[in-house]
Structure formats: C-alpha cells, structure tokens
Amino acid sequence: MTEENKLPSGHTRIDSLEMRGITKRFPGVLASDNVNFDVKSGEVHALLGENGAGKSTLMKILYGMYEPSEGEIFLNGKKITIDTPTDAINHGIGMIHQHFMLVETLTVAENVALGLPSSRGFLTDLDKVSARILELADIYGLEIDPEAYIWQLSVGQQQRVEIIKALYRGAALLILDEPTAVLTPQEVDEFFVIMRQMVADGHGLIFISHKLHEIMNICDRVTILRDGAKVGTRNIADITKSELANWMVGREVSMTRELEEIERGPSRLSIENLSCDNERELPAVKNVSLNIYSGEILGLAGISGNGQRELAESITGLREITGGKVLLEDEDITNARPGEVTKRMLSYIPEERMRDGMIKDFSIAENMVLREHHIPPFAEKGFLKLKKIASHSDELIKKFRVKTPSRETKAGTLSGGNIQKVVLAREISRNPRVLIAAQPTRGLDVGATEYVHEQLLEQRRDGTAIMMISEDLDEVMALSDRIAVICEGEIMGIVERADATPQKLGLMMAGESGE
C-alpha cells in the first residue's frame, strides 16, 4: 500500500517549499534582493532571467551552498534552515548542477554510492546499489547501465546519472540548473519525458533555462528575476513567448529577423574535398566541399559532434588536413599554421570559448590582443605597446558593451555572455575577410544572443564571408543565407534560406540526403 504523501521512490513528498524575503549581499553586490519564490509538488516552476540576474545565487541558497543575508525557507509550512548541501539532501532537495558532479573514471554505481554509508560497513555494497539504481531507473524511465563508466556515457546519459544520484538520496524536489544547455535536441525531448514523469509522480521541479520555447513547453509557472530582484511570477498558460522575452529583458526583443538584401560577392573561402581526423585518429570530416561568399552567412547545421569542430579547426590551421584543399581568396592555406591564417585575415570564434577562445588568467586587455599581440600597432620590435593595447581594449569594452570593472579584470571572472563579447570583439574588430563562428551563442541569455546576432549581421553587411556553425535550428534559420547540414562528417546538402524548414533540416541532420 502506498501512503498518500509518498513518492514512487519511497521517499516523502514535498507539498510546498517557500523562500521568503531572500536577500544575499556580496561585497559591493546585491545578488538577491528580497526575493519570494515557491514551488509545489507536481509542478515545474521556471526561473528565468539574464546572466547575472541572480538565479544561481537563489538556488545556491536553497541548496545550502550560500548562506542568505536575510530571509527564510519553509518546507510544507514549517521553517527550516539549510546550511550545507547535506542539509538540503536530508530535507529532500536535490540539485542537478550545470557542470556535472561526476567522477569520470568511476562507474555509475560507484558515483551513486560515493559518500553514502554502505550496508557492509567499510566494504562497498555496489551490487545492492546497482539493484536500487535499476529499480529507480524502472520507476522513472531512466534507462542506465549501473556498471558503465561515466566516460563511456553520452552527455544525456550522464545527466540521467545525476538525476538518479539525487533520487537515490531521496530528492523530492529537484533544482535543474540549465539542464538542457548541453543536450542535443533529441536528448532534450527525452529529458522532457522524464521531467513530465517526475511531475506526474508528485515531484516538484525548479527549471532554470534561457530557452524560452523550452519554458513554454514544459513549465507550469515562471518567475522572472532581473538584477537580483523578482519581476513577477506568471502562469505559463497566460503568457506568450514574445511577452515572456520582452518581460525578461525589460524591453522589446525581436524574435524573428528579416535578412537585409545584400548582393553576394565573390567567393572568399573555398573548401575542396577536405578530410581530417579526430583525436582518436578516426575520420571526422569526409570529403567536404563548401564555398563561402563575401557578404553571406553560411549556416552549418548539425548535431554537435558530427565533425563541426574538426572542420573549423582544420580550416583555421589547428588540425592537420589529411586530404583536400582550403583556399582563402585563391591563396592556398591548406595546413597553414594558425599564425599564417591569422595574417590572411581569417578570424575564428571557437566553440569552447573558455578553453580555446581566451586565457582565463589574463586580463581583458591582454585577451583583446591575443591574436595580434606580436604585430603593430600592439607591438614593435618585440616590445608590447602597452598604451596602445590599453586604449584599444577600452575602446572595444565600450563598443561591445562588455560589463567589467576594468580592462585589467581577469577574463575568467566574467560571465559567459561577457566572455563571448571579449572574444567577439577581438575577432571582429580586425575586419576579417573570413569569419568562422562556432556555436557563437551557446549558453548565452536572450539579450547577449541578440547582441551577437547583430554583430554577425553587421559583419555580413561589411562583406565578410561568415561560416556560422550552430546546432540551434532557430538561430541557423534566422541568420543564414544558405544552410549546409553536416552529419557524421559529411555534408548532407545545402539548402537555400527560402527552402529551409525545420522538418527538412532535422531529417538531414539525422543523416538523410537533402537531394
């Protein structure tokens, strides 16, 4: 017999959780300003806001990672205090972090068992843990192999492990911190099925996301934060997507774009039968031929991991080309060193901006000149021209509206959107002939995404040949003159803007030829 207030996992349900008057002050910053927030059993409550609006702060307070300066938390009407994540777990609150907290070299069962007392004292009881994992997996539809190592799993599967970890520890309420940011569209769909199941079973979910269509799709209520303060809470049923966007940013946001008519110029970058390998020395890009013309944006759509990164790296001189040619305005740049490619005025916005796009411990000013630090006007005869570098970066900080205390701030301390602005400023301000932009808005909020798009369109107007690699179909369709679709390292076809539909592109992304 199941009791009224039990979840299928056997743990007690949380009927309501309420945060009242939460304020959090950091030195010089008011990160949370008298915020009220609540979530009930059986609902998905979205927390929406731009980067730095205070979503993470609020959730870290709920999960015991930060101590609030003021405010109270009530669970089923009773006041509780949460000082550590362990307290939160004991109260039935679980959190799925944006960056997974998994040990890659351990198995699923070992990750779940870590830190919990074993039924066999100092010996592990992984067989029992595995059995319970399978039980939970069965209840919630989370297919997983407890014996698999984390490094063998896809990102989507790793996320399931995180969910199971929380459920195993008795989570009745789950905080999902941008859970879909790292997933492919298919994985998002699967994830939503799991979310719906959990809600139907009486769990409460807090869903943090920038993606408005996801919030419209999966959530019951939405609370918007701006500059640490709550703007309001609404039922999703009572609001449209564009109202939501305007409300979040606090001004009108254009959701769709008409591309300005521009006459296409001559071919700037031509890729002929290009092939290259990945790190495991397996073919990653196979016989790809593409032409990119002055004044156009060629969108390269595809599910991530289908050779996009390798293609971008081989064009920019970062990866060995094993077959074929790359011509930049008739100059052969096949296997040219990155310095040579830079000199030919090719710019590159890498997908992993934190790893490949900047040096975290360098200042913003230094990061702004990384690509051309060795040549005039930033250096002469081997000496850095510090004044020039300073004035240059001040100019870019202003022009690209980078939110930073100063140009000397370490780049790694900025928010995702501002880091991307720094990379964008460096790559665009040199007026490149060709620009390769890989996943340029991944992880950015609506405002920052809009800004990046404007900058790309500005480059298009200036006649730059742009290849925009993205797995966000909305983005590809909004900005591209032509759309090439890549699957398993091969181009499935090139679609003109007018002929592109999500259905058609989706099929091509899944490997169907576009003919």
Place this chain on the structure above:
Amino acid sequence: MMSPELIIVGVLSSTIRLATPYLYAAIGETFGQRSGVLNLGVDGQMLIGAFAAFYIAFTTGNLWLGVLAAVIVGALMGLAMAFVSVNLQAEQGISGIGFYLFGLGMSELLFKMLLGTVETVKGFPDLEIPFLSDIPYIGEIFFQHNIMVYGAFLLVPIAWFIFNKTTLGLKIRSVGENPEAADSLGVSVARVRYFTIILAGILSGVAGASMSIALLNVFQQNMTSGLGFIAVALVYFGAWRAFGVLAGALLFSFVNSLQLWMQVLNIPISTELAIMLPYILTIVVLVLTVSKVRPPSALTKPFDRGD
C-alpha cells in the same frame, strides 16, 4: 664457475628481495597519488625511516621497535606534508623536493650525532615457509626471505582490495579524480588526503627500515641513493594500480639484480655502466608508457571549495 641453474635462481631470488623497498614506497605513493597528492619527498622519508629503524634496533636490540620507530617518523613527515599540501595548498612538486632535502640532511645529521661510524645490526632472519620453501627452485626464489620481504608483497593485494572493494578506496579514487564532485556528496577531501599522505609517509618510513634492518643491515649516509624517486616513477609505470606497481618493481629489481650478479660473476662490463642500467631503464620505460596512461585528474591540484 657456477652452474647456470644456480645463477638463474640467484638472480631471481635477489630480484624478489630487492623489490622490497620499492614496493613499500611505491604502494604508499600510489595511495597519495590516487587521492591527488604527489609526494616527491619519498626518498627523504625513507632515509629518516631507515635511520630511525636502524638506530632503535641498534640501541635496543629489538627489530620490531625499529620498525615502529620508522612508522612513527614516517607518519610525522606525512603529517607535515599533508599540512603543507592540504591546508597551505603548496605547490606539491616543490614542497616535495623540500621534504626530500630535509630528510636527506636530517638523517645525516642524526647519523653523525648519534652514531658517528657505520655500524651493523643483525637484521630480520630469513623465514622459510614450511613445505613451500622445499619446492625445488621455486622455494629458494620465493619462500626463503625475511618477514619484511613477505610483508611488501602482501601489501600489493591489500592495496588492491582497499582501492577496489572498500568505501574508503572509492573515496580516495574520487577525491583524486574530481574533488568537487566528492565534496558535493559530503566526502571530506581534506580528511581523505590527510589519511593517504600519512599512510604514504608510514610506508616510505617502512621502506627505509626494510633497507637498514632487513636487507643491508647497516645505515649509511644517503643509503637510498635516489631509490625513493624511482618509487615515484614506478607509480606512473604501474598506471596507479597496485599490481602495475608490482610489475614495475619486479622489472626494476630484476635489472638491478642482474647487474649485481654480472659484477659478482666478473662479466667484463664497467661497474659504472652496470649501475646505470636500472636508471636508463626507468627513463626508457617511462617514455614508452607514460603517454598512454592518464594520471588522476586532480593530481597535484590543491582543493579549494571556492566560496
């Protein structure tokens, strides 16, 4: 001229004996590195352990008290190392060299102050395992050694068991790979690392003792001559696994034993070259293996919760 069988048995038997200090030190080092801490002070800890064991055994006549002394000084050096690398978050490569030099100098100083001249003790006697030691060849190679030799080999499956079958081992491995994840699940990264570093210190001390009161039965200045550094290399060679470390230790002591026997048998090869052999082997083997195995992700990285 000795018969070929005798020579082979002799080489293999001393391979087993010579592996002893490498095993103690390298298994200890494996514990430290699996939890994310590189201890480069092994050789210094061994020297101090070797002196403490020798001095106590020499003055009291009790070998077990000698071992206990090595355990205590090893634990103390481990404690200091843990404080420096966990609490002070020092650069482990550099502080490890500091601990090595401290151990080297301290053991010399104590030797000069307390002994002055090279003395000898009667070390642990060989212990013939009933029945097994009577098997021809095998018995002589494996089952006619002193207790510290057996202890070193016993340590290997014990370490394997701890790493793979206990909750402690799970914590050690996760702390060395992803301390943030372990911390988020309520595992104390600091406590786990204190444990492994102190254990590594103890085992290094015992490694020293095995040289001064079980194998060589003397104490001399810098008697380890860098053996502790080889132990660190063996952990890499063994890919952070107890049985991998065993294989490395055996290979290494085999080459060592070979060069000793070549000298004994007057095979015309320069002594200097022969002594270099094991070290050349280390470099070759490391070059060949290291690029293929991945060390624990958090190795040498201090953990800071960052809030």
